[in-house]
Amino acid sequence: MCGIVGYVGNRDAYPVLVKGLYRLEYRGYDSAGLALIDPSGNLNVYKCKGKVADLEKYVAPMDPQGQIGIAHTRWATHGVPNDANAHPHFSQSHDIALVHNGIIENYHVLKAALIENGYSFRSDTDTEVLANLIEYVRRTNDCSLLEAVQSALKQVIGAYAIAVVEKGNPDEIIAARKSSPMVIGVGEGEFFLASDATPIVEYTDRVVYLNDGEIAVINRNKELKVFTFDNQESRVDIKRLQMSISQLEKGGYSHFMLKEIHQQPETIVDCIRGRINSESGLVTLSGVIANREKFVNARRIIFVACGTSWHASLIGEHLIEDICRIPAEVEYASEFRYRNPVIHPDDVVIAVSQSGETADTLAAVELARSHGAFVFGICNVIGSSIARATDSGAYIHVGPEIGVASTKAFTGQVTVMAMLALTVARERESVDPAVYTEIVNGLLELPSALNEVLKIDGQIKDLAKIFTYARNFIYLGRGYNYPTALEGALKLKEISYIHAEGYPAAEMKHGPIALIDNEMPTIVVAVPDKTYEKTVSNIQEIKARGGKIIAVIARDDTTVRRMADYCIEVPVVTECLMPIVVSIPLQLLAYYIAVYKGRDVDQPRNLAKSVTVE
Ligand code: F6R
Numbered sequence: 124m125c126g127i128v129g130y131v132g133n134r135d136a137y138p139v140l141v142k143g144l145y146r147l148e149y150r151g152y153d154s155a156g157l158a159l160i161d162p163s164g165n166l167n168v169y170k171c172k173g174k175v176a177d178l179e180k181y182v183a184p185m186d187p188q189g190q191i192g193i194a195h196t197r198w199a200t201h202g203v204p205n206d207a208n209a210h211p212h213f214s215q216s217h218d219i220a221l222v223h224n225g226i227i228e229n230y231h232v233l234k235a236a237l238i239e240n241g242y243s244f245r246s247d248t249d250t251e252v253l254a255n256l257i258e259y260v261r262r263t264n265d266c267s268l269l270e271a272v273q274s275a276l277k278q279v280i281g282a283y284a285i286a287v288v289e290k291g292n293p294d295e296i297i298a299a300r301k302s303s304p305m306v307i308g309v310g311e312g313e314f315f316l317a318s319d320a321t322p323i324v325e326y327t328d329r330v331v332y333l334n335d336g337e338i339a340v341i342n343r344n345k346e347l348k349v350f351t352f353d354n355q356e357s358r359v360d361i362k363r364l365q366m367s368i369s370q371l372e373k374g375g376y377s378h379f380m381l382k383e384i385h386q387q388p389e390t391i392v393d394c395i396r397g398r399i400n401s402e403s404g405l406v407t408l409s410g411v412i413a414n415r416e417k418f419v420n421a422r423r424i425i426f427v428a429c430g431t432s433w434h435a436s437l438i439g440e441h442l443i444e445d446i447c448r449i450p451a452e453v454e455y456a457s458e459f460r461y462r463n464p465v466i467h468p469d470d471v472v473i474a475v476s477q478s479g480e481t482a483d484t485l486a487a488v489e490l491a492r493s494h495g496a497f498v499f500g501i502c503n504v505i506g507s508s509i510a511r512a513t514d515s516g517a518y519i520h521v522g523p524e525i526g527v528a529s530t531k532a533f534t535g536q537v538t539v540m541a542m543l544a545l546t547v548a549r550e551r552e553s554v555d556p557a558v559y560t561e562i563v564n565g566l567l568e569l570p571s572a573l574n575e576v577l578k579i580d581g582q583i584k585d586l587a588k589i590f591t592y593a594r595n596f597i598y599l600g601r602g603y604n605y606p607t608a609l610e611g612a613l614k615l616k617e618i619s620y621i622h623a624e625g626y627p628a629a630e631m632k633h634g635p636i637a638l639i640d641n642e643m644p645t646i647v648v649a650v651p652d653k654t655y656e657k658t659v660s661n662i663q664e665i666k667a668r669g670g671k672i673i674a675v676i677a678r679d680d681t682t683v684r685r686m687a688d689y690c691i692e693v694p695v696v697t698e699c700l701m702p703i704v705v706s707i708p709l710q711l712l713a714y715y716i717a718v719y720k721g722r723d724v725d726q727p728r729n730l731a732k733s734v735t736v737e
Contacts, residue, residue, distance in 0.1 A: 155209065230281075300334070321366070390534070448553040619716045
């Protein structure tokens with residue numbers, strides 16, 4: 124969704140803000156803008172439709188001045204992407220400027236009341252309503268900016284993170300959050316503010332994560348103060364940031380997505396580091412062991428997630444049932460939260476989220492906790508809202524994922540799920556020791572298997588060229604690789620804008636087979652597993668109808684090789700870990716097709732990396 128940056132200190136704010144916006148551009152890229160208080164005390168706003176580069180082109184010749192400012196990159200919710208709807212929004216008098224991430228659900232009611240009190244509006248946004256509401260409260264109650272923000276936010280229904288600056292108040296930024304992230308970087312006599320830590324890391328590693336319902340007063344001359352909306356002062360808890368700048372750069376790759384695909388042998392190593400004892404061969408997820416009874420006695424395990432994380436959860440469900448013998452379910456967080464689901468106190472709910480900020484997943488966590496369930500998080504971003512809202516958890520440790528299409532997070536999530544299932548299964552004694560050892564060995568073999576599979580990058584690139592002009596694709600898989608098929612299809616559609624469907628291979632004949640003709644490529648995952656023979660039959664059914672087959676096969680496969688039009692060979696590891704291996708060529712295929720089509724791979728249209736609104 125949108126990204127917020129802020130700075131107050133002794134540097135020129137403009138370069139800090141623009142650099143920060145570039146770092147956050149993966150969150151939203153419909154429009155961008157910034158507000159600065161210049162040395163004469165004027166509050167200036169610069170904003171335009173388009174990307175951060177468009178903003179820079181527009182603003183740089185005006186030589187913006189000031190050592191305090193706020194900035195924003197937008198993912199439109201209310202009002203089309205245009206200059207007027209871009210943030211920051213001024214209040215009517217131009218005394219207050221505000222940037223906002225989230226949605227103000229009751230903005231119609233607030234707007235109507237403000238119009239009755241003489242306010243008019245220049246944009247279609249909910250954000251401008253809040254800017255005016257703060258100004259209205261400040262004037263009618265003759266109160267401080269902090270009090271005005273507190274009072275205004277008490278009238279607001281919705282989810283938001285905001286930053287506010289005011290003319291005549293050149294030392295202070297007010298920031299607040301409710302269900303939308305906000306991090307404050309604490310430097311020497313300077314403060315940074317952002318939706319996530321990526322714009323902050325090059326200046327300081329000391330950060331404060333605002334909690335829901337908190338307001339920060341960030342004043343260059345004073346200590347950082349944090350209050351609740353009811354003006355109770357909160358403790359300021361400074362944490363160390365675990366991130367480096369090199370993780371935020373492309374490192375010679377043409378896109379973040381390609382870098383992140385190629386990083387996977389290393390990210391798997393980071394993910395399993397310290398969790399597998401090389402001598403005993405035992406796997407330990409400390410967050411599971413610390414809550415052993417909850418997992419061992421779980422009546423049911425429910426995964427809640429969205430998008431790619433939901434696909435990874437389908438593999439988690441399979442693993443939990445296979446080796447832990449605990450009933451498992453996977454829920455779309457957005458459906459779960461509104462469905463009045465049956466949740467027992469002895470259920471374990473696992474929330475899976477790369478960003479740790481997805482609004483629906485966070486709401487599902489809160490719902491599950493309110494029913495007394497034990498909630499475990501599998502997140503990537505350290506200190507994220509879901510990581511903090513859950514009872515315990517395990518990070519996937521794959522480093523910042525900047526490409527909007529999730530790649531290394533998916534394989535990291537599946538790896539953590541395998542380690543979680545092994546930890547629980549051993550405690551429950553529900554897994555055959557030979558199977559346990561085979562999966563552990565599979566985890567240890569993964570980095571070299573992924574290095575092997577990445578060697579076919581060039582071959583996948585050639586294949587992508589052949590299929591760039593296909594208008595539809597079907598992806599088929601079974602068992603552990605049914606979710607891989609779903610994930611492959613999602614990757615293709617989100618970055619190339621080609622329609623693609625993932626399907627369990629045997630379900631084809633119950634409908635989708637009607638789509639097959641010689642213009643419909645079908646990608647089939649046909650690696651050795653329990654259903655290999657059945658998948659072979661499914662391939663024949665497609666061939667019999669003139670369909671084109673691209674098969675993902677084991678290197679020594681001879682059967683499917685004879686039937687398929689094109690083959691992608693992958694190394695074989697134990698069955699439950701094959702989705703990790705198979706997903707790599709599918710990520711590469713989507714990537715190269717999108718590149719051939721000239722798509723904006725890292726920032727595909729309409730998408731944002733972190734979906735912090737419903
Ligand atoms: C797809 C993708 C999205 C996310 C989804 C959940 O490539 O990135 O489908 O997986 O928005 O995001 P997280 O995992 O951050 O909760």
